[in-house]
Amino acid sequence: MTVAKLTMQDKAAMAEIDPVWSRMRSEAAEIVENEPLLGSLVHAVVLHHDTLEDALSYRVSQKLASPDMPALILRDLAKEVLSADAGIRQAARADIVAVYDRDPACHRYVQPLLFFKGYLAIQSYRIAHHLWVSGQTDMAYYIQMRTSEAFGVDIHPGATIGKGVMIDHAHSIVIGETARVGDNVSMLHSVTLGGTGKEDGDRHPKIEDGVLIGAGAAVLGNITVGRCSRVASGSVVLKSVPPCKTVAGVPAQIVGDAGCSQPSQSMNQTV
Template sequence: MTMQACECYDPLVKGLLATGVRNHADFASALAALMGRKLGDHSVAVSALSELVAEAYRADPSIVYASAADLVAIRERDPACPDFVTPFLFFKGYHAVQSYRVANWLWRAGRRHLALHLQSRASELFAVDIHPAARLGQRILFDHGTGIVVGETCIIEDDVSILQGVTLGGTGKHSGDRHPKVCRGVLIGAGAKVLGNIQLGEGAKVGAGSIVLENVPAFTTVVGNPARKVGTRHSGMPALTMDQILPPVDYII
């Protein structure tokens, strides 16, 4: 049954759609209200959080553009996504990335304790921990989202897809630039750990459960613990196709 069909029969869904979508003049106001409802608590009220998000959108409209682009990416890549309303209202991977976008704006503006508060709230609510100083592009898909960790100096470029349980982390107590750089079009499978100041080249694919400790060349598939190259160099962007099939290989994770 489609969301439109459900609306005809279920008054609770009617109210949900009205509160989440129809009562708002545009995408930015609807998203600001949604983020406020999700992130507000006894420390920072829902109304104050909604206004904070709206302030960020007014100050930097590129955040709204990136948020809309993320939504389009989910609709195009996720077979479980039947429309735009579903991820907007219900997908916590999407909500976590949009929480990060506001936290990052706060971080860059020097409002770092408030940025860290949003990071903490998003981690509690969505089980996704993105440091507000990390740098994320647009058209980002965090599929399912649960257990994804993105470190402080991590960079994720445009058109990247990451599945649940992925860590983009450091290798110890090093300071400075210490987290992975994920180039455009990369697909990282569920449970993979990418550690250290290393680069996943454009269009790379990381198999589920892999431990990646070294640079991965562009358009290359790696898998295993420690991860190693398998198959031949491909030409497409696996993040866009969500193709997680690995070439025939005898490997142990």
């Protein structure tokens, strides 16, 4: 069944099985009513589409397009990847909910798709990662380059990132090739998950589920930050961190427990 043949009953059924997208469309209609000057944008990004996948393909392609690569080509590529990869489709929704739950500046599900470059950068990375794993490494590198230029977020397509991830403000984020980021991780701007030199191989950090990384923190080398731990703003982490701990300083040291069971969700950065 093609989009052109969708009936009202089809759309109602889709809304029932995709409550995130249904809510986004309702919120988009409210924006158009309250702020008519944004009507063209909101219709183009949200209301003209029947699925989140179509809307996301459109938004990402518009942002990443350049004279070297027209938006139409990128849109077809993104739609093909999203159609083939159920994991990306699930993560796109989990990331929206994560931003809404954790960012006090986010008041609607539709805001990340419309306005938040951290969300769009992660979804662009997810498309690039799928291409990387599929062997289309040059196209993956191209999307990495354009994501860095468009959003100020440089994530190597070889990195592995889980779902329910929030990057707040998303300025000057760097995540290296062999980094792994688990589910339900939150990080603020200017975070680096990098190496310590020119070594090859597995050389980047492993961030386990539920970790909170503060603004300006650097986690360097093939080390592990244990689940539900906190890295204080401005810290430089050079050795592994046990689960459920808080580290701070340069170089970072353990300064206490994490303070709660889910620091990435509470977003409490007080040391």
